[in-house]
Amino acid sequence: MENFTIIQDIAAIALMLGGVFFMLVGSIGINRLPDFYCRAHAAGKVDTLGIMMFVGGMVVHEGFTLTSAKLILIIAFVAVTSPVATHALARRALLSGLKIWERQEPLK
Amino acid sequence: MSMTEQTCTLEESNVPPRRGYRGIVFQVILLMAIWLILSGHYDFLHIFYGVVSVAAVVWLNLRLDPLPLANCEPCGTTRINVPRLVIYLVWLLWQIIKSGFYVAYLVLHPKMPIQPALVRFDCILPNVLAKVILGNSITLTPGTLTTDIREDRFIVHSLTRSTGDDVLSGDMNGRVARLYTKDYNPDDLCFNIRRTDEGSSI
Known part of the structure; x- marks a missing residue:
């Protein structure tokens, strides 16, 4: 039982640190990427993974309780709504005629 | 099979989609599960509130126009x-x-x-x-x-x-x-x- 708690804590901390890392990378991406569409990639995907990992860490920390069931519901709703929100933003941008950024010189 | 035969447009689906009991049963089970998870109280009164809410939501969903799931063979x-x-x-x-x-x-x-x-x-x-x-x-x-x-x-x-x-x-x-x-x-x-x-x- 003791060992199990330690493993549980390690897994929870690892997942939460991973989540924090991805949310940080998402924010860096929003600053670094060249145009709106690329930034939507960073906001819509890296942040989704970050939130899912962070909440997953909380589920592991919580164990088999009602609270973790609620947390799993949060994961499911984030996984469903996040791409829809990203798509809605990108679609509006495309329809209003925002041009995409293209690399002028070819990649080495 | 050529592309034109396979094309499936919404106009072809003027037959109203059959709304089987399977979908309603599935909806009730799903909504009730979400209610039970989110409420966390398992006495008669709270479950009764849940049943009333689920019934109201299913009734509203039935009144919505069904998704045009095209009926093309x-x-x-x-x-x-x-x-x-x-x-x-x-x-x-x-x-x-x-x-x-x-x-x-x-x-x-x-x-x-x-x-x-x-x-x-x-x-x-x-x-x-x-x-x-x-x-x-x-x-x-x-x-x-x-x-x-x-x-x-x-x-x-x-x-x-x-x-x-x-x-x-x-x-x-x-x-x-x-x-x-x-x-x-x-x-x-x-x-x-x-x-x-x-x-x-x-």
């Missing part, structure tokens, strides 16, 4: 294949993880090796719900973002050259189509391709 049935859906969801979760790592790698790379492009293709899917599933899945998979869906035409923003190739391979279209139908040819599911990184306009 050449494209297969509209009933989703549940075991395949489970496999698909596991695959999709794996794609989400890969996607996060891939975009994180691109963002943190000192030179940022991105080559964005808009990619356009047409895809014939059995019904509207399948298009929604495909659009969401494209957004969740590495380096691609659905920007527009109009009729059968998808416009996708891809972050690099290789992710654009992945979308145009038709692999995911096949996976979504297989949720509904058995017989398909991957090439039939992805055609009229255009991409801005090859000089064509969308």
